[in-house]
Amino acid sequence: MPEGSPASRLDGSLQLLAATETLAGHLPPALKPLARVAYNYAWSWTREWPRLFRSIDPERWQRAGENPIRLAQEVSPRRMEELARDADFVSRIDRLAGDLERYLAEPMRPSQVPADRPVAFMCAEFGVHATLPTYAGGLGVLAGDLLKEASDQRLPLLGLGILYSQGSFHQRLDENGLQHEFWLETDAERLPAVLVRDLAGSRLTVEVPLRNRKVLAQVWRVDVGRVPLFLLDTNLAANSPADRLIGARLYVGDRETRLAQYALLGMGGVRALRAMGLAPSFIHLNEGHAAFAQLETVAGLVASGCSFEEAAGRARAVGVFTTHTPVAAGNDAFSADQMRATLDEVHLRLGLDWEQFLRLGRCHPDDPYEPFGMTPFALRMTGRANGVSRRHGEVSRRVWHDIWPGVAVEDVPIEHVTNGVHVPTWMASSVRNLLDEYMGRGWENNVSESHAWRCVQDIPDEVIWGLRNRLRTEFVAYVRERSVHDRLGRGQPIAYAEAAARVWDERVLTVGFARRIATYKRLYLISALPERALNLIRDPRPIQLAIAGKAHPQDEEAKRTVQQLFTMDAMPGVSGRVVFLEEHDMAMAARLVQGCDLWVNLPRPPLEASGTSGMKSALNGGLQLSVLDGWWAEAYDGTNGWAIPAREGLDAATEDARDASALLDILEQEVLPLFYDRGQDGIPHGWVQRIKSSMISIGPRFNTARMLNEYLARAPARPDPAERQQADAESTIRE
Numbered sequence: 001m002p003e004g005s006p007a008s009r010l011d012g013s014l015q016l017l018a019a020t021e022t023l024a025g026h027l028p029p030a031l032k033p034l035a036r037v038a039y040n041y042a043w044s045w046t047r048e049w050p051r052l053f054r055s056i057d058p059e060r061w062q063r064a065g066e067n068p069i070r071l072a073q074e075v076s077p078r079r080m081e082e083l084a085r086d087a088d089f090v091s092r093i094d095r096l097a098g099d100l101e102r103y104l105a106e107p108m109r110p111s112q113v114p115a116d117r118p119v120a121f122m123c124a125e126f127g128v129h130a131t132l133p134t135y136a137g138g139l140g141v142l143a144g145d146l147l148k149e150a151s152d153q154r155l156p157l158l159g160l161g162i163l164y165s166q167g168s169f170h171q172r173l174d175e176n177g178l179q180h181e182f183w184l185e186t187d188a189e190r191l192p193a194v195l196v197r198d199l200a201g202s203r204l205t206v207e208v209p210l211r212n213r214k215v216l217a218q219v220w221r222v223d224v225g226r227v228p229l230f231l232l233d234t235n236l237a238a239n240s241p242a243d244r245l246i247g248a249r250l251y252v253g254d255r256e257t258r259l260a261q262y263a264l265l266g267m268g269g270v271r272a273l274r275a276m277g278l279a280p281s282f283i284h285l286n287e288g289h290a291a292f293a294q295l296e297t298v299a300g301l302v303a304s305g306c307s308f309e310e311a312a313g314r315a316r317a318v319g320v321f322t323t324h325t326p327v328a329a330g331n332d333a334f335s336a337d338q339m340r341a342t343l344d345e346v347h348l349r350l351g352l353d354w355e356q357f358l359r360l361g362r363c364h365p366d367d368p369y370e371p372f373g374m375t376p377f378a379l380r381m382t383g384r385a386n387g388v389s390r391r392h393g394e395v396s397r398r399v400w401h402d403i404w405p406g407v408a409v410e411d412v413p414i415e416h417v418t419n420g421v422h423v424p425t426w427m428a429s430s431v432r433n434l435l436d437e438y439m440g441r442g443w444e445n446n447v448s449e450s451h452a453w454r455c456v457q458d459i460p461d462e463v464i465w466g467l468r469n470r471l472r473t474e475f476v477a478y479v480r481e482r483s484v485h486d487r488l489g490r491g492q493p494i495a496y497a498e499a500a501a502r503v504w505d506e507r508v509l510t511v512g513f514a515r516r517i518a519t520y521k522r523l524y525l526i527s528a529l530p531e532r533a534l535n536l537i538r539d540p541r542p543i544q545l546a547i548a549g550k551a552h553p554q555d556e557e558a559k560r561t562v563q564q565l566f567t568m569d570a571m572p573g574v575s576g577r578v579v580f581l582e583e584h585d586m587a588m589a590a591r592l593v594q595g596c597d598l599w600v601n602l603p604r605p606p607l608e609a610s611g612t613s614g615m616k617s618a619l620n621g622g623l624q625l626s627v628l629d630g631w632w633a634e635a636y637d638g639t640n641g642w643a644i645p646a647r648e649g650l651d652a653a654t655e656d657a658r659d660a661s662a663l664l665d666i667l668e669q670e671v672l673p674l675f676y677d678r679g680q681d682g683i684p685h686g687w688v689q690r691i692k693s694s695m696i697s698i699g700p701r702f703n704t705a706r707m708l709n710e711y712l713a714r715a716p717a718r719p720d721p722a723e724r725q726q727a728d729a730e731s732t733i734r735e
């Protein structure tokens with residue numbers, strides 16, 4: 001991040017220092033370094049810090065939701081004094097805090113992104129850590145993983161999003177398996193977040209022209225390693241009650257509020273950057289939600305005298321768009337009336353008439369009935385666009401073909417950059433330690449080099465199997481505790497509540513399915529053939545199944561699926577072996593992907609743009625059983641997991657019946673024998689071999705290091721004025 005220049009002092013860095021000082025003031029002198037660590041999420045992907053925080057006060061750490069700011073505020077002074085006198089503990093803190101300081105102080109790496117002109121990565125959600133309630137699911141977690149990777153790779157980048165005052169919803173199931181939702185106010189004082197202030201010390205605000213008035217937004221800063229994440233917030237007394245709630249809830253159901261959020265994110269985001277004196281070299285729109293950033297950029301250029309065409313050309317030259325949704329219907333679109341009510345006179349700022357503006361958001365500009373789509377608008381207003389897997393690239397070229405009439409489908413300018421996950425965030429420390437031994441220390445700096453991963457083949461089978469047994473055992477303990485707690489909380493009988501604790505067994509094949517419960521993910525296939533599924537669970541070589549995920553509050557169908565699976569557990573002979581874990585979040589996701597032997601994914605093709613939870617599982621030695629869609633279509637090689645073939649063009653019922661039966665066939669005929677057939681030494685060598693193939697083939701490819709470098713390699717060189725003309729000419733042709 002820029003340092004030293006006066007303008008950069010508007011970026012919240014001073015406020016972060018001040019907040020750190022305040023927190024340090026509550027701590028004994030020897031423990032002061034903890035405050036600095038607590039104010040940067042970099043601790044969360046180290047191996048040692050989470051353990052160190054836990055060791056301060058294990059119960060408090062859990063009750064504080066693994067939030068070091070709360071830990072520092074809430075641990076008793078007596079305990080802190082005791083630790084301050086513990087020379088070993090103090091020297092450990094000093095050493096680890098020193099490591100983190102050195103990490104943060106490393107200079108940016110030379111690239112086409114200059115250190116003082118970072119990439120602005122804009123997204124409606126960021127999943128950085130379970131304590132920061134600014135995410136709902138995969139899109140956010142991917143965005144968070146990317147920030148962490150940019151930090152590790154010393155690439156100048158900043159994140160731009162929304163601080164939802166009520167975040168995403170919390171989930172409870174009742175005794176019938178019906179999902180109930182509730183929201184809690186986000187208490188930013190308890191987060192490693194600070195309000196950005198201006199030079200006079202007042203909170204920095206930007207005006208966003210919305211709803212025929214000016215809505216004010218303030219800006220929070222959260223540090224993710226070297227990467228600052230700026231979060232907009234309209235919850236200000238100066239705003240009307242309705243405007244204060246614009247940024248209250250993630251993926252709010254009300255359409256006009258949703259549109260106002262997108263205006264806040266896009267237009268407010270670009271205005272906030274300007275107000276902070278930050279001039280990004282590229283704007284990366286991660287999903288269409290952020291597309292109005294381009295609108296604000298163009299309006300700024302038009303105000304300084306450019307024509308719309310010239311301004312749009314310049315905005316395109318620095319605009320990158322990643323689409324994450326494979327069907328037109330899944331992309332947000334708004335009626336002309338909704339657009340008018342929220343964005344009012346925006347066309348005037350672009351130098352367009354209203355109809356010309358609406359045409360930018362349609363696939364077929366001449367169709368006056370087509371609503372304004374965020375994705376068509378983003379595609380039209382950026383110079384580079386991509387899907388998130390090879391297959392999703394193909395699908396996107398087909399879906400958005402009409403925007404480029406006369407261009408052959410394969411030439412539609414949408415490429416793909418396959419998603420990846422941030423290895424240090426998702427890989428268990430015990431796996432990281434083991435790989436140190438076989439791949440050599442420092443392997444995490446070269447995580448996308450395949451030859452390094454080949455050493456996994458040399459790890460003795462008993463070592464891998466021992467590790468998997470330990471990870472499964474830890475997970476089983478977690479499930480026992482959580483499920484008893486959840487069941488009692490629902491008011492279920494004690495005998496039933498305790499059944500889960502009794503039945504979950506650390507020797508049993510453990511299967512996981514956890515992600516947002518959207519209908520296209522077809523969780524219901526698991527119970528589509530109930531007799532066969534129940535037999536699998538009751539078998540003398542049984543499986544135990546952990547399910548987690550939230551259904552969108554308005555998605556009644558998905559809620560029914562949750563209920564169906566929930567009731568499966570009450571069937572004779574099953575009781576306890578199928579658990580639904582409430583309140584899926586990043587912390588729970590990590591437990592699941594580390595502890596499960598088999599990770600199941602059943603999307604209806606081609607609706608899985610990528611999927612990332614399976615990548616997290618593979619890093620920990622979990623095996624995949626998935627429909628050949630999204631990332632699995634390019635990862636599966638016949639030796640590293642199992643695949644349910646995708647056949648498009650079937651009607652939904654036929655496809656479901658076929659895939660449900662394929663799922664059970666594979667489980668019965670392949671998965672169970674491979675897991676339970678043991679050698680003389682008690683080790684399932686076939687299973688372990690598959691784990692090795694999976695780690696060797698998936699590890700180096702489906703990570704954010706490879707992904708970030710692909711984005712970087714594709715980014716155009718930053719246009720200087722001479723090149724700009726060329727870029728303009730090209731983008732005109734593209735249209």
Ligand SMILES: *Cc1c(COP(=O)(O)O)cnc(C)c1O
Pocket residue numbers: 136137138139141514515516584585586589590610611612613614616
């Ligand atoms: C990784 C992750 C997801 C994404 O899961 P998919 O496999 O892409 O559906 C969703 N939610 C959480 C909390 C995650 O960590």
